[in-house]
Amino acid sequence: MKFALNSNLRPLQMALLGSMTVVAVGFAGSAMAENRVTYKSAKAGTSYYQMGVELAQAMKEGTNGDVIVTLEESQGSVQNVMEAPSRKGNYVFTTPPSLVAAAENSKGAFEKKPDEKYKEIRALFPIPSLTMHFVTREDAGIKSFEDMAGKNILVGKGTFSANEGTKYLNLFGLDGKVNLANVELNNAVPALKNKQIDAFVTAGSFPSPNVIEAAASLPIHVLSMSDDQVKQTGAARAVIPANTYNGQTEEIVTTSLPVIAYTTTEMDDGTAYTLTKTFWEQRDKMAGNAPWWNGVTPEMLMNVSGKMHPGALKYYAEKGIEVPATAK
Structure with missing residues (x-):
């Protein structure tokens, strides 16, 4: 009887399992589609924090909600760089390139806090300069x-x-x-x-x-x-x-x-590519609402210090945009 009962239920069980699998895959696809990014820039109320708000909205619109950017208030560029070695996942921060160079070489503010992981910082795209x-x-x-x-x-x-x-x-x-x-x-x-x-x-x-x-x-x-x-x-x-x-x-x-948006090698190539591509595709729209984005041009990439993220490099290569030889 026990065997017969299982045999009779097998078609129903298989159907239910199939439905559950579809639902599970649907949820997994949904979870994977939404990519969360932390963006750390400046103090709330400053122009650079406002840029972060605009950038977050542009990323959401430009990816149809697939990329969600969460803003974090910051005390400044030095703090942003100092946090890079300990941050996991999709951490994006803004800083002048000179501070990245100082961190990589344990100079200035980083002299007493050296960390080999500073060498894992990677550039994405420029933002309006100071x-x-x-x-x-x-x-x-x-x-x-x-x-x-x-x-x-x-x-x-x-x-x-x-x-x-x-x-x-x-x-x-x-x-x-x-x-x-x-x-x-x-x-x-x-x-x-x-x-x-x-x-x-x-x-x-x-x-x-x-x-x-x-x-x-x-x-x-x-x-x-x-x-x-x-x-x-x-x-x-x-x-x-x-x-x-x-x-x-x-x-x-x-x-x-110059000020550049950086991440680290913790970010995967696909995410870095999407962020970089969406930024440039949304730049004109952002400039229409906030004129300071008009000052951002591909030529500003020549100010990058250190390496660029492979995902960003892929986009620039596709578009024929020049980057420093040292950034590759």
Whole structure:
């Protein structure tokens, strides 16, 4: 009887097992289709955090929801790099290439925390650069760096723009000739408007939100550097197009610090390829909503330090986009 019972049920059991297998495969396919990525960039409320929001939305739309990007707040680029050796899976972070080089060679901030796993960092694609802005009140009469002598200048403290701003003032012969204002950078626009300061220094992708705010509040002038001054800084030359800011009728020559989106060898080639491909396919759409993406071009890949991820290299090879020989 027992054998007969099993025989009678066998067709039904097989049918049920078949259905369960289809359902299981369906769930597995669904789980595999959704690829989760952690993106770590900057502090909430900053322009770079906002870029992360835009990038996450672009990835979701560009892959029909197959790639889901989760943003993590960061204290800065150094932290982003320092976390790379310990992060598993699809960890994407932003940083200037110079910090990756420093980490790989145990220099600077990484001298006391060396780790061989820094050599497993891989580049994906560029994002808007940190562009230097020297913003002055129109009525302060500052048309060149030399005109800053005797003026009240806000450079801030402990930030990239503060360090670079101070460096540039010294390089251009203004060491000890300007009054450095004791005002926080987030109060720069009110201080400029109330004539507490004559100028402030800020770094951000253009158009920079605080420069937009300043230009909307009062007549301003953003200083342009000569080619010799750009060479003195040792930084990459950047051009802010005319009409980027209210009242700006000419292009502004300045400098910038490239910023790259990196991952590690923990990411598989397929995911890296999809992220890179989707980024470039969505770039124009992102630029339509946020103009700072207009400044991102394939030529910026030449700023990459270290190796590129094989998945990203596959995309660039397909499109005939040049990358540094050292990145392959």
